[in-house]
Amino acid sequence: MIEEILATHELKLVTEDDVMAVRRRVREIAEMRKFDTFAIAAITTATSELARNVVVHGRGGTAKIEEISDGLRAGIRVVFTDEGPGIPDIARVMSGGYSTARSMGLGLSGSKRLVDDFDLESQVGVGTRVTVTKWKRF
Amino acid sequence: MKSFSDYRKYMTILKLDEAEIQSRRAFFTLTDEDLQRLASLRPFAEKVTEEVVEQFYSLLLAHPETRKFFEDDATIRRVKRTQREYFLGLFAGKCDREYVEDRLRVGAAHERIGLAPKWYLGAYRQYLHLILNALQAELKDEERVRAAFQSIQRIVFFDVSLAIDTYIAANAEALVRHQQAIRELSTPVIRVYDRILLLPLVGAIDSIRAEQIMESVLLHVVEAQAKCIIIDIAGVPVVDTRVADHLLKTTAAVRLLGAQTILTGITAQVARTMVQLGVDVSTMHTLSRLSDGIELALGMVGKAITTAAPPAPASPSAVTPPVVGGTS
Numbered sequence: 001m002i003e004e005i006l007a008t009h010e011l012k013l014v015t016e017d018d019v020m021a022v023r024r025r026v027r028e029i030a031e032m033r034k035f036d037t038f039a040i041a042a043i044t045t046a047t048s049e050l051a052r053n054v055v056v057h058g059r060g061g062t063a064k065i066e067e068i069s070d071g072l073r074a075g076i077r078v079v080f081t082d083e084g085p086g087i088p089d090i091a092r093v094m095s096g097g098y099s100t101a102r103s104m105g106l107g108l109s110g111s112k113r114l115v116d117d118f119d120l121e122s123q124v125g126v127g128t129r130v131t132v133t134k135w136k137r138f
Numbered sequence: 139m140k141s142f143s144d145y146r147k148y149m150t151i152l153k154l155d156e157a158e159i160q161s162r163r164a165f166f167t168l169t170d171e172d173l174q175r176l177a178s179l180r181p182f183a184e185k186v187t188e189e190v191v192e193q194f195y196s197l198l199l200a201h202p203e204t205r206k207f208f209e210d211d212a213t214i215r216r217v218k219r220t221q222r223e224y225f226l227g228l229f230a231g232k233c234d235r236e237y238v239e240d241r242l243r244v245g246a247a248h249e250r251i252g253l254a255p256k257w258y259l260g261a262y263r264q265y266l267h268l269i270l271n272a273l274q275a276e277l278k279d280e281e282r283v284r285a286a287f288q289s290i291q292r293i294v295f296f297d298v299s300l301a302i303d304t305y306i307a308a309n310a311e312a313l314v315r316h317q318q319a320i321r322e323l324s325t326p327v328i329r330v331y332d333r334i335l336l337l338p339l340v341g342a343i344d345s346i347r348a349e350q351i352m353e354s355v356l357l358h359v360v361e362a363q364a365k366c367i368i369i370d371i372a373g374v375p376v377v378d379t380r381v382a383d384h385l386l387k388t389t390a391a392v393r394l395l396g397a398q399t400i401l402t403g404i405t406a407q408v409a410r411t412m413v414q415l416g417v418d419v420s421t422m423h424t425l426s427r428l429s430d431g432i433e434l435a436l437g438m439v440g441k442a443i444t445t446a447a448p449p450a451p452a453s454p455s456a457v458t459p460p461v462v463g464g465t466s
Contacts, residue, residue: 016345020344023376027375038406038407038410041376041407041410041411042411042414044375044376045378048376048378049378052380106379106417107379110379110414110415110416110417111415113414113416114411114415
């Protein structure tokens with residue numbers, strides 16, 4: 001499946017206000033691309049979780065929002081990158097209920113359930129990159 | 139006087155202590171030699187002040203955008219006097235705290251009257267041009283003019299940096315004030331009935347606001363001896379685990395005070411998202427509509443909304459004939 005990137009937006013993620021700016025941008029794009037309301041809520045909420053992870057756990061980083069198309073469907077891909085401490089036990093954080101800071105520990109596992117594709121790369125001491133994709137339904 | 143404290147506070151905001159002033163001067167290469175040269179140019183400055191200031195204001199008054207800032211002759215007379223003092227100040231041969239303070243006053247005054255930096259910078263360019271002309275006319279010697287103008291440029295750019303920083307600081311300050319105003323508006327706890335409170339949440343909930351919501355809710359619950367508080371989240375754009383966490387903590391704290399929390403305004407999209415996230419809100423009463431929340435709350439204080447008996451019909455024909463007492 002060949003994907004085409006229609007537009008890219010790179011935003012910084014340092015403060016809580018940045019988290020809101022990124023998710024607002026994602027929502028605007030999803031609305032512009034005429035995603036259904038459930039999909040808009042899902043990608044916006046996943047963005048909120050993952051962007052906050054970058055700020056709270058990753059000591060800041062960036063979010064790259066890509067408007068993509070596979071020829072049939074429009075999609076939104078968001079890549080969250082930080083150079084923070086990394087995640088030592090990925091399997092454990094993905095099982096939910098794992099948390100290093102005050103929260104419910106559902107951020108990563110919950111976000112995975114909200115999107116169509118979810119990819120997590122992390123190396124201790126190097127950083128973390130989470131890539132999520134939400135496709136518009138037919 | 140208001141303007142006095144206005145510009146003094148920028149000394150603190152911009153952290154303009156002795157070390158900062160020195161570091162700024164170093165970057166603008168404004169040396170003691172420059173200051174001495176400027177001081178030696180004082181007689182020149184006194185001689186040309188009147189001329190430079192007059193020319194400068196005829197330029198400002200000729201431009202429709204800058205003329206707006208000078209409404210009447212009294213204003214023009216006043217600003218010309220200030221301008222003469224400013225001009226002579228460049229040749230005081232000093233660049234200490236007092237000097238910086240005086241320059242901040244200028245920046246703050248421009249910001250206060252709403253003069254945009256583009257006009258300030260544009261006008262300053264013309265000002266420098268007028269000074270150069272005066273130098274050439276008075277000093278004659280090309281080398282002396284060059285040296286003098288270089289020192290003037292250094293102190294002028296130093297001044298401009300302070301003025302621009304004042305503009306930015308003033309804007310940042312306005313932003314903080316607006317944020318505070320919004321935050322104060324953003325947690326309105328309403329008493330809908332005796333011992334029933336309502337908190338309609340509108341807008342994004344960040345951690346500062348979440349703290350405020352918690353405190354405001356708890357204070358109001360105690361004050362109103364509330365049995366129940368309805369939190370309506372219909373106006374909250376994103377309900378993620380952080381927001382859910384805050385709501386659950388607020389519920390737990392409210393419960394410690396012997397009251398209950400009812401969460402309303404949950405849209406279909408939010409319900410679906412919360413389930414996918416795996417958020418468990420079973421400790422809260424949750425309802426879709428605010429009106430249902432109010433009914434539930436009334437039930438908790440032993441009240442109910444009932445349909446009133448139909449009003450007595452107006453037409454006499456429908457009136458039931460009085461029953462005449464029978465045998466008794």
